[in-house]
Amino acid sequence: MKKTVSLVASLTVISGVCAAVLAYVNNLTKEPIAQMLVKRTVEAAKAVLPPETADVETAAFADGEEYFVGKDASGAIAGYAVKGSDPGGYGGDVVLMVGFKADRKTVVCYKTLAASETPGLGMKLNTPEFSGQFAGKDGSSLRVKKDGGEIEAITSATITSRAVCGAISKASAKLR
Numbered sequence: 001m002k003k004t005v006s007l008v009a010s011l012t013v014i015s016g017v018c019a020a021v022l023a024y025v026n027n028l029t030k031e032p033i034a035q036m037l038v039k040r041t042v043e044a045a046k047a048v049l050p051p052e053t054a055d056v057e058t059a060a061f062a063d064g065e066e067y068f069v070g071k072d073a074s075g076a077i078a079g080y081a082v083k084g085s086d087p088g089g090y091g092g093d094v095v096l097m098v099g100f101k102a103d104r105k106t107v108v109c110y111k112t113l114a115a116s117e118t119p120g121l122g123m124k125l126n127t128p129e130f131s132g133q134f135a136g137k138d139g140s141s142l143r144v145k146k147d148g149g150e151i152e153a154i155t156s157a158t159i160t161s162r163a164v165c166g167a168i169s170k171a172s173a174k175l176r
Contacts, residue, residue, distance in 0.1 A: 041097065042068075044111040045081035048099030053078045061174060070099075077102045083113065084171025089163035091116030094125070096164065098171040100139060105176070107139045110168060115160075122160035130154055130161070139172030 045068035046056055053070035060066050068081040079102055085095040094115045099108035110131060117123050124130055133151050134142065142165040143149025146158060153161035 041066075041083070041113065044097035044113060045099075046070075047111050048081050048097050048109050050079040050099065050101055050108050056081075065174070067175065079108060080104065080175055082171040082175050084167040084169070084174070085114075086163040086166035086170060088159065088166055089115060089117055090122050090157065090159045091118065094160065094163040094167050096167045096171065098139065098168050100172070100175060105138050105140060105172060107134045107137050107142075107168060107172075109135055110164075117160045118157065121154065122157040124154045124157060125160055125164050130164075134164075134168060139168050140176070142169050 042056070046053070049056065049068070049070035052072045054073045055071045055075075057069045057071065058066055059069050065083070067083070070078045070081065072078040080100045082098055082100065083095065084098050085093050087093050094117070095113040096110045097113055098110045100106060101108060112126055115123070115125065117125065130152075137150070141149075142151055144151045144153040144158060144161045144165060146153060147162070149165070151161065151165055
């Protein structure tokens with residue numbers, strides 16, 4: 001009985017020390033991680049806006065979610081960058097930063113913010129062969145060919161392809 005109490009007490013102390021160390025490390029890294037995420041999001045927005053974009057401003061939807069407005073050298077709106085996500089990816093959520101022209105519907109391009117797709121298959125969503133198909137398309141009506149659309153799905157990764165179409169369509173719906 002004494003041995004059991006001693007073991008339980010030892011494990012409790014060890015667990016407490018580990019929890020304290022984890023809390024301390026979390027506290028130290030929370031702010032740098034948040035800053036890096038903001039920087040990565042802004043860089044992605046700049047990358048997907050039309051080439052004539054000279055300045056980028058941050059704006060917010062009614063729900064508080066941010067989006068980006070790109071303006072050309074004269075101050076006219078060149079395009080928008082909006083985050084879109086779809087939970088239907090093979091490995092979970094597919095989160096994209098999607099660029100739109102000033103008309104709020106024509107896709108410029110997208111950049112992946114988060115995706116846990118199958119390496120070598122689903123992660124081909126970043127290849128120019130796949131992502132290039134979206135340029136100039138209406139973001140609200142994207143579907144893969146299997147579903148009656150005009151987007152050629154990634155071979156053996158139709159689920160990921162559908163999730164990309166869904167994320168872009170959701171970003172388009174937010175912007176409209």
